[in-house]
Amino acid sequence: MKKDNKNSFAETVKKYKLPIICISALVAVLVAIAVINSISTAYLRPYEKKYNIKYPRHIAEEFCDAYGANSAVCGMLTFDDTDEKIFVTSDVYQNGNHFDSGSAIDDGKQIKSIGLESSATEIEKLYSSVKGYNGCKQKVTLTDIYGKSKTYQVIAAYYANILGKDDNGYVFPYFAHGDLTEDSFNQYEDRVHCRSLYHPSYDMTYTDNYLSINVDTEFMKDFKFVILCVEVDGKVKPYTDAVKNKKIHYPQVWYDKHDKHNPYWLSSQWQPEVYTDKKHKTTEKM
16 A cells, blocks of 8 residues: 555656646746846836836936936937937927927937927037038937937038018928928928038938937027938048038028028928828828
8 A cells, every 4th residue: 555655656746747847947937037127127216216206117227317307208319519418308298308299219210300499409509600510520319218329410400480471481391200202302302402501512312311400599580490410320420521501591581681682482382291101102291
């Protein structure tokens, strides 16, 4: 009888040995994952206590204070020509620095658009003259809250009105964003070229990605100063050969103020046409 019991116990152990090993291994893995997660997020605890909020996993620590103060913060702009670190929100309805309505840091679109307060940046001082531009590093970095960055180079700068009454009922879409049709992009390129204060040797291409940044200005009432940047890989090589645009296309109110004829007065009031689907089958006017 005792022998039978021993055999029965041995068979039971043998029968459940593999499941026991598997369960033990799984428990060990889960414990290890929990420990690793606890260690990897330990830096968040002081911030969670300070701001009484839950942070996104793996948010970069340099964003913790800004995110704690405003959970709409989604990215940061830095300019190599200044010491500025400008946190940007995803909410256009908040006062401050934000992605323009319909644009987002992670949308993967051809053109992104960001609006800044004049108090946040000195980009107008840096990029509003050909001399200033040629002497700048021209590098702009956009970083998301997880620390992933994209590098851009400034390739154009211009002034735009925000009220239609200042340009014969027209507001040039300086805030254009998304995936433009190729024809619409060519129109956009031509109009930026005419408006830009200077021209470097870079030629805009449909296959590149762009970042447009607009900022409040005192150049004229209800105007914006806008820089257009192209996404680049690796190190930025500054353009030092930009030449002044001798026939800048300003809004009509500028010509009225300076008692000058507007050579562009017959220009069409163009509006961008953008794709509304990922397969680029349907479009709409912005």
